Amino acid sequence: MKTIKWGIIGCGNVTEVKSGPGFQKAEGSSLVAVMRRNGELAADYAARHGVPKWYDDADQLIADPEVDAVYVATPPSSHKEFAIKCAEAGKPVYVEKPMALSGEECEEMIAACKERGVPLFIAYYRRALPYFLRIRELIESGAVGEVRFLSMTQYQPARVEAGAAELPWRLDPAVVGGGLFVDLASHTLDIMDFLLGPIRSVQGAAGNQAGLYAVEDIVTGSFVFESGAQATGTWCFSAYDYCDRNEIVGSKGKIVFSTFGNDRIEVVTAAGTEVIEMEKPLHIQQPLIQLIVDELRGGAPSPSKGESAMRTSRVMDELLRGYKAGRP
Incomplete structure (x- = not known):
């Protein structure tokens, strides 16, 4: 079976131990590229983790023909943007939690991925622990x-x-x-x-x-x-x-x-x-990453998808609705 080659957008603290090494250690998976807006920090991460390529531009990583799937590890405000760009490039995307800024943004991400037949996974990794x-x-x-x-x-x-x-x-x-x-x-x-x-x-x-x-x-x-x-x-x-x-x-x-x-x-x-x-587990996202890789290689469906993550966002939206409207 094909090895799934991953790229990471946003190689910050969460990727140092919790998630990044999981893409290298999961069976049938490899990490081939990382991106951070600060190129020096991206290069440093790549050197320390043995990653062949680094970028300071997310679009370049998404367009890289060697990158099969993308992990979006940026803050939530950019999740929708990058998920939709990955969908447009036809590449499966694994997005950090919370999925987006609102349930409405989650819907847009799901619709974009469905339209192009692209799998959308969310990093609610406790589902695999x-x-x-x-x-x-x-x-x-x-x-x-x-x-x-x-x-x-x-x-x-x-x-x-x-x-x-x-x-x-x-x-x-x-x-x-x-x-x-x-x-x-x-x-x-x-x-x-x-x-x-x-x-x-x-x-x-x-x-x-x-x-x-x-x-x-x-x-x-x-x-x-x-x-x-x-x-x-x-x-x-x-x-x-x-x-x-x-x-x-x-x-x-x-x-x-x-x-x-x-x-x-x-x-x-x-x-x-x-x-x-x-x-x-030392790399706490690795069990979920393994299930995602297995699905991408033709295995059983993994447990954390856009639809389930959107339900969580909708619940939080409702709990915060009054406060955001100035009616705590």
Whole structure:
């Protein structure tokens, strides 16, 4: 079978360990080109990672005949632009999360790729991690009975000081579409879509309690899944400490796990508490990259596509709608 030759647009921090080496280590895959607007940084990345080519122009990388597929690892504000350019070039595209600035942009990306018959993958890599596959197996095997409800809680201290002259790009709504909620909660909402199925309805509120920046720093929501299971979620980014806890409660027990820890699962039933210890892969996107490569080489479909990622973006859009309209 053909080896899939990848190019990366935006070889920044996320590509150093989490994703970039996965394209080199996955079976049937190789990384042949990288791009960054700063040519010196692109050349440095290529030299350190053994990548044959580097560019400071995304269009040149996309047009490179040796590049079969493209990984877009830029901030969300440019995801739509590059995904559509890859589609126009007829090249499969793997886009970082969140998929785009809004559900409407996601629709445009999906339509462009469908029109040209180009696969569109999104980097919600938790769908391929053994940790979450084990949780899904527990749910499907009936280990905790029928799922009744779910709670999602994440909070952390503020990342910036009052009066900061510059804010990180993850707090710039023009670049991300929101604040840390969009960047971090998207992982939780997407993996719940994977574990429990699509969300049917959502209501929520967002606000800014600490006043350190313009975007939201707290979001709460209530959800109903198509299965009938219900959920609540709270995300706060100006709290006193760190918490990352999800509970799926069923008719016979519950499963307790984290979105970002990915190392410990607790299964609580009448028989007691079972603790399942897991080890995270070094290159955490590699399992999903492998499934994408397998699909491109004629294998089974991979689990994170434009359609599923758009559902997550739509849920976040709804939770932030009032805040963005000035009605927190």
